[in-house]
Amino acid sequence: MSETNSFCSGKSCRSRVADGLDPRSIAPGATICNACCDAMVRDLIALPDLHEECAEFLSSARSSRERTSGGPLPGMPFNATVADVRYTIRSVLGAWCGLIVDERGLPHPGRCVQERAEFLRENIDWLARHSAAAEATNEISRLVRDARRMIDPNPPRRFAVGSCSVPRCSGTLIAVLGARDTLAAAEVMCDHDSGHRWSATTWLKERSSGSRNGGRWLSSSEISYAWQVPTGSVYRLASENKWRRKTASGRKYYYSMDVERTLKTVGRTSR
Numbered sequence: 001m002s003e004t005n006s007f008c009s010g011k012s013c014r015s016r017v018a019d020g021l022d023p024r025s026i027a028p029g030a031t032i033c034n035a036c037c038d039a040m041v042r043d044l045i046a047l048p049d050l051h052e053e054c055a056e057f058l059s060s061a062r063s064s065r066e067r068t069s070g071g072p073l074p075g076m077p078f079n080a081t082v083a084d085v086r087y088t089i090r091s092v093l094g095a096w097c098g099l100i101v102d103e104r105g106l107p108h109p110g111r112c113v114q115e116r117a118e119f120l121r122e123n124i125d126w127l128a129r130h131s132a133a134a135e136a137t138n139e140i141s142r143l144v145r146d147a148r149r150m151i152d153p154n155p156p157r158r159f160a161v162g163s164c165s166v167p168r169c170s171g172t173l174i175a176v177l178g179a180r181d182t183l184a185a186a187e188v189m190c191d192h193d194s195g196h197r198w199s200a201t202t203w204l205k206e207r208s209s210g211s212r213n214g215g216r217w218l219s220s221s222e223i224s225y226a227w228q229v230p231t232g233s234v235y236r237l238a239s240e241n242k243w244r245r246k247t248a249s250g251r252k253y254y255y256s257m258d259v260e261r262t263l264k265t266v267g268r269t270s271r
Ligand SMILES: [Zn+2]
Pocket: 008, 009, 010, 011, 012, 013, 014, 024, 032, 033, 034, 035, 036, 037
């Protein structure tokens, strides 16, 4: 493969770029980084159960006509979209298995989702070096996302909040808000090492006080997340209270000490 392609374009790295972070670099000979490969393994572990849960949901939806919304395709009957998601899980996994079978000369795995997902995991090191590996991470993660969307209309919200603060870790920190967006239940976790995780409050305290010069620059989504303020209110509070701000890569950042001073006095209920 070419020397120039040294940055990963796997799913997790694309999300990093969308959040204004750099993609991770990849080891010589690899096509995606370890974090994207690990994320794909986690998706493959999750998919057989999700496929099954979609089936259970489908039968319960048939018996009660109450749940008719939530599908990704406007105008389509809900049951049809759940069935589509199940069909797509099987066929997308089947297509990636087919590529491995053809190019490695291996016997076909069984036809069920469990067998296909296991086969892909057995061949994951080979797949991670294939020129189509980044596309595999994207397609497989989309299957997980669509299945979760079907069975849980209020899935936990996740978004990247920055690079992992553990020295030499290349992970991205992901904030995970529960279905009701309560800060008490929220966690910040590293997508590269599951041992790097903190409660949202601990992480934020360390982050706000961690800088030697007294303050840090926080994005509006971080502020919204940490103080449970709608993003729209962040902009209003910033202008009303004249928070120091800077713009980097098209995103606005606010000075943490200004933010803290305002939000301490605003109180938790009056936003
Ligand atoms: Zn990557």
